[in-house]
Amino acid sequence: MNLLTRKLSLASLALAWVFSYAALAQSAPVQEPQPASTHKWALVLHGGAGVIARSSMSLEAEANYRAGLKEALTAAADVLDKGGSSLDAVESAIKLLEDNPLFNAGRGAVFAADGTNQLDAAIMDGETMRAGAVADVQRTRHPISLARAVMEQSPHVMLIGSGADDFAAHVHLEQVLPAFFFTERRWQELVRQLEKDGSPIPPRPTGAPAPPPKPIAALERPDTHKYGTVGVVALDRHGNIAAGTSTGGTTAKRWNRVGDSPIIGAGTYASNQSCAVSATGTGEYFIRLTVARTICALVQYKGMSLQDAVDEVVQKDLSAIHGDGGVVALTPDGQLAWSFNTPGMFRAKLKEGGTPQISLYREEP
Numbered sequence: 600m601n602l603l604t605r606k607l608s609l610a611s612l613a614l615a616w617v618f619s620y621a622a623l624a625q626s627a628p629v630q631e632p633q634p635a636s637t638h639k640w641a642l643v644l645h646g647g648a649g650v651i652a653r654s655s656m657s658l659e660a661e662a663n664y665r666a667g668l669k670e671a672l673t674a675a676a677d678v679l680d681k682g683g684s685s686l687d688a689v690e691s692a693i694k695l696l697e698d699n700p701l702f703n704a705g706r707g708a709v710f711a712a713d714g715t716n717q718l719d720a721a722i723m724d725g726e727t728m729r730a731g732a733v734a735d736v737q738r739t740r741h742p743i744s745l746a747r748a749v750m751e752q753s754p755h756v757m758l759i760g761s762g763a764d765d766f767a768a769h770v771h772l773e774q775v776l777p778a779f780f781f782t783e784r785r786w787q788e789l790v791r792q793l794e795k796d797g798s799p800i801p802p803r804p805t806g807a808p809a810p811p812p813k814p815i816a817a818l819e820r821p822d823t824h825k826y827g828t829v830g831v832v833a834l835d836r837h838g839n840i841a842a843g844t845s846t847g848g849t850t851a852k853r854w855n856r857v858g859d860s861p862i863i864g865a866g867t868y869a870s871n872q873s874c875a876v877s878a879t880g881t882g883e884y885f886i887r888l889t890v891a892r893t894i895c896a897l898v899q900y901k902g903m904s905l906q907d908a909v910d911e912v913v914q915k916d917l918s919a920i921h922g923d924g925g926v927v928a929l930t931p932d933g934q935l936a937w938s939f940n941t942p943g944m945f946r947a948k949l950k951e952g953g954t955p956q957i958s959l960y961r962e963e964p
């Protein structure tokens with residue numbers, strides 16, 4: 600091939616490429632702008648399970664609990680309605696519940712036997728299956744935000760104790776004095792429990808308000824609300840689900856006991872492949888049964904409906920080992936469920952376009 604023929608054939612190749620590319624570009628389907636989402640948002644939350652009975656709850660206490668649940672539900676709904684993520688919805692609702700002294704999370708958390716508040720929390724993102732958890736936090740105002748920071752700003756899943764608080768300060772999360780979490784009601788619960796056990800009563804925490812001259816009027820009977828952990832599961836318009844849980848654990852706990860709430864797969868779990876779950880109850884049983892992950896495995900591998908899966912694990916498996924408590928759950932296709940084997944569970948749910956449902960007692964829907 601002489602030089603001229605070679606140049607000609609190269610030129611014709613280049614021309615052919617240009618024409619075929621142009622033809623391809625013309626025949627390519629025009630991209631229609633996609634709607635922002637095809638999913639309707641949804642959310643379910645709990646504020647603890649236990650001996651919650653109409654007969655032992657004053658009308659005022661009942662109204663306060665319903666208002667607290669509604670406030671959290673509304674906050675999460677606002678986030679989702681604006682197209683926000685399920686993670687943001689979970690965190691915003693839990694922050695409110697952590698600040699609400701009625702619930703056993705953040706301010707209002709139960710006391711450990713040594714007179715400290717030891718806070719646990721976890722959050723999980725169903726889209727990426729990233730998770731963050733903290734245990735025995737004592738200085739960070741919002742443990743749920745710290746769990747999220749562990750997930751998003753550290754290479755780890757779980758931090759505990761003073762290291763977790765140090766990390767919180769490092770990522771500029773609000774730090775408070777331990778007395779910030781103090782409530783008289785929880786303190787008196789601790790004192791009663793320790794007296795019952797014949798255990799020494801620790802000194803009131805530094806910075807706690809002076810004891811009232813008379814015991815405070817109980818909101819409800821002492822054992823009415825044994826727990827009070829908070830948890831939220833949410834589905835956003837992008838089809839992503841998330842779960843979060845926050846708690847002070849159990850009254851008079853010792854030896855840095857940690858329950859199920861910050862254990863991924865036990866008290867908290869989320870995966871877009873199956874479901875999102877937040878649990879409440881005596882954590883030891885939930886850890887042994889890996890309650891949250893088991894529920895999602897039933898949905899994922901057995902093709903169970905969400906309601907069947909939560910009932911299977913809570914009503915059958917948990918009850919069989921004498922565990923007590925309940926769960927809230929949802930799936931990416933918008934199934935919502937709860938199940939509990941205690942006389943009551945503070946709970947609420949809402950779907951986009953629907954009306955909020957807030958329930959306390961077993962006999963409520």
Ligand code: ASP
Nearest residue numbers: 826828848858879880882
């Ligand atoms: N599950 C929590 C724990 O065992 C307590 C609760 O849910 O009330 O720490």
